[in-house]
Amino acid sequence: MLVFIKKKSINIFRENKMAGHSKWSNTKHRKAAQDYKKNQKSMKLIRNITSASKKYGNNPNINFCLRAAIIKATNNNISKNSIKKAIQRGSLNFEKKKKIQQIKYAGCNKEGIIILISYISKNILDIQSKIHKIFKKYNFFFIHYLKIKYLFQECIIFLFQKTKKNEEILINLAIENNAYDIDTNSFKKIKIIINTFDAKNIKKEFKKFSLKILKTDTKVIAFKKHQIISLTIEKFKKFLKELKKIPEIQNISHNAFTKI
CATH class of the missing domain: 1.10.10.200 (Integrase, N-terminal zinc-binding domain)
Structure with missing residues (x-):
């Protein structure tokens, strides 16, 4: 037990x-x-x-x-x-990492006028706030660049000295190579605006005819132009002038149908 x-x-x-x-x-x-x-x-x-x-x-x-x-x-x-x-x-x-960056900023209003701004800056937020203030003043709102990218195309501008010999040759070359626009209105110069894809081919032909290019520049152009309805042309000019006052802004392109 x-x-x-x-x-x-x-x-x-x-x-x-x-x-x-x-x-x-x-x-x-x-x-x-x-x-x-x-x-x-x-x-x-x-x-x-x-x-x-x-x-x-x-x-x-x-x-x-x-x-x-x-x-x-x-x-x-x-x-x-x-x-x-x-x-x-x-x-x-x-x-x-504070380096100079190229940034694209896009805006739109209720009428469908789109504006594309490209600027270079170290301080991104400071310039964006300046652009936002101007946008607010003229009833524009921010859109992401990728959403409106397809409405614009990058073009190259060729500038030539205007003479009797080269005027006809340049017009024919521009038509053959599907140029976006040919400006022969000025007395001394001819301007050819062409797509970046067709620019290489037209350059070769300029060499064949020994045509000297004075200046080349790049510009973003809209495929289709939009008419201004309620927003007046003078008001739109003021809007662009205010944006151009910002020194960091390099290019401003839009789809508004005006002679600006």
Whole structure:
């Protein structure tokens, strides 16, 4: 009987020991999982701050993405020191990658007049805000460049000295090579506007006839022109003048049917 009791007591002791061990392990794993989730969330928020400052700079008054990331981080109890460090990391990369870029900005109004602007700048956000103000003034709104890309084509402009001999040759060459436009109105010069695809062929023919090109230039031209209805021509001229005042803007092309 004594042996039986001893065995029973040992079994009870072992059962209690095992039950206590499993309870502690469950709480330990649960806590570890909760801590991992918290760390992941905080790391994601810090990563958003660094990426925003890397792309658009460390000023939250101009950089709205950075401002939103900082507000999110503060709401999730992330310290000011860690936010500062994240901004510094991003801004260092931003200064390294700060190079001159050529960007295309497109806009449209309710009548269907589309304007395409190409500009070169280091500070993208500053110029975009200037363009946005002018757009708002003349009831234009922003459109993504890729959506209206098919409506425009890149052309090359060839400029020649006007003489009696070369005028007829140039007109014939332009017609044969499907030129977009031929301008012979000026007294001293002839202008040929042609597609970039056909430009190589016409250049070879210029060499055959020993025609000297004075100047070459590139221009983006709309396939179809759109008539101005409510917006007057004078108002549209003012709109273009205001855009041309921005020194970083290189080219402005539109589909408006006007002699501008």
